[in-house]
Amino acid sequence: EVQLVESGGGLVQPGGSLRLSCAASGFAFDDYAFGWFRQAPGKEREGISAIDTNENIQSYRDSVKGRFTISRDKAKNTVYLQMNSLKPEDTAVYYCAIPEGKWYFGGLGAREYDYWGQGTQVTVSS
Secondary structure, eight states, X not given: OOEEEEEOOEEEOTTOOEEEEEEEESSOGGGOOEEXXXXXXXXXXXXXXXXXXXXXXXXXXXXXXXTEEEXXXXXXXXXXXXXXXXXXXXXXXXXXXXXXXXXXXXXXXXGGOOXXXXXXXXXXXX
């Protein structure tokens, strides 16, 4: 059974940093690309970042470029999202996800992903 478990969210002041983790199990970690998404109250889910199986391709939403970094650790079956210089508009529930197909790079489109974690809340506020 595919399981994706996010952690690392919390309350942080503007300008602060958080590192989100997505622990994966139940499938061959090395064979799947990952995406990070977020959803704020009253807004649609939006793609934040994505990484392919070999870390050769990393995509970022324009609003987070230069502030967020995605990475993956095959030894720990975990994907990370390092978030720096956080802003109040980054407040949302953050999700990780994988597509149905092996090696398929879904980019930032939520429709390209089939398995989702339960999410972790990130709140940026003073």
